[in-house]
Amino acid sequence: MTTPRAGCAIDSQGRITFELPAAPGPGLLLRLRPKKGEPEKTLHVLDLHSVGEGRAQAVLGTDPVLPEGRWDVYLLDGSERTRLRPGPRDLRALVDGHLRERPGPLAVRVPYVTEDGYLAVRTWHRPAHAEAGRVDVTGPALRVAARLHGASLLDGAEVRLRRRGEGTVRTLKPSVGEDGRRFSFTVEDETLEPGVWDMFVRPAPGAPMIRLARLLDDVADRKHVFVYPGATAGNVVVRPYYTVDNDLSLEVTRAG
Incomplete structure (x- = not known):
């Protein structure tokens, strides 16, 4: 079985749009990676919506603010979940982020590829x-x-x-x-x-x-x-x- 891939794009406000082939499952799951030996505790589910031309999207808006850590991305299919490989990532909006004024508290998100080749999101949340x-x-x-x-x-x-x-x-x-x-x-x-x-x-x-x-x-x-x-x-x-x-x-x- 081919592991599904999801592309993503992030805007200057931190909103992330995930895109993958249409109707592969009802939604995406973001899991805050637990520390070694600890059970998973924090999950966030996104709905998938068809956008035509055989594609579906899920949007992680700016609210809620995700706790600081590393979030692994999964495709949901009933009670089953499959960890996603990365497709194209559009991170252009982040390149000059250090030049923009940011109010506190600061919430930062960066999609990235893990060492073992899966899609994940790195987050930081700091008062200042x-x-x-x-x-x-x-x-x-x-x-x-x-x-x-x-x-x-x-x-x-x-x-x-x-x-x-x-x-x-x-x-x-x-x-x-x-x-x-x-x-x-x-x-x-x-x-x-x-x-x-x-x-x-x-x-x-x-x-x-x-x-x-x-x-x-x-x-x-x-x-x-x-x-x-x-x-x-x-x-x-x-x-x-x-x-x-x-x-x-x-x-x-x-x-x-």
């Missing part, structure tokens, strides 16, 4: 978001540019580096643009201890910290796509990298 932009590594200095969505940078705003595991924090003062959204900062600290340091921005004193990440384009998994060199500062090498969640972190190792 700091979109990482250009990352420059020059000599001992690491410079990061970013843009805040869903919040504004006020007096006393700061960037925080938090060492994973122990919670040690280093604070940096960002350079803030006139719009109160764009900012940049430089990491040039040879006293950083080896380990992984996660990066946050606190837009005002006492405000919740916002994770730096790169979410607003068509790349569902950045970790092995965007690879940076390290900056050597004193006896340590500081290398920026994207985590499996597309968050931006620092890996600090001893030089040599």
Whole structure:
């Protein structure tokens, strides 16, 4: 039996239209992929409608907002379900998504192909978001540019580096643009201890910290796509990298 395929297109608002041969089943099922060893809990069903010329469509609108995670796509046929292979994917509306202003809370969707060749949708849902932009590594200095969505940078705003595991924090003062959204900062600290340091921005004193990440384009998994060199500062090498969640972190190792 041939595994069915579904094409999809997404617009700038995050609405996804799935298309596949007409009347292969009554609907599509999106399943939030559970953690290893846990049962599935969150499902979302879409109706399939004939659009003529032997094609059918199902639309995932902007409401409801899907919880953050990875959603596998299945074709429903009664009590049976078949995981779908990908057809053509039109993601053009996402390519320049980092250039558009986004109100909070931020809801992001990116259709993608899994490692084993199936169709899935990656989602993020965050109260506010700091979109990482250009990352420059020059000599001992690491410079990061970013843009805040869903919040504004006020007096006393700061960037925080938090060492994973122990919670040690280093604070940096960002350079803030006139719009109160764009900012940049430089990491040039040879006293950083080896380990992984996660990066946050606190837009005002006492405000919740916002994770730096790169979410607003068509790349569902950045970790092995965007690879940076390290900056050597004193006896340590500081290398920026994207985590499996597309968050931006620092890996600090001893030089040599």
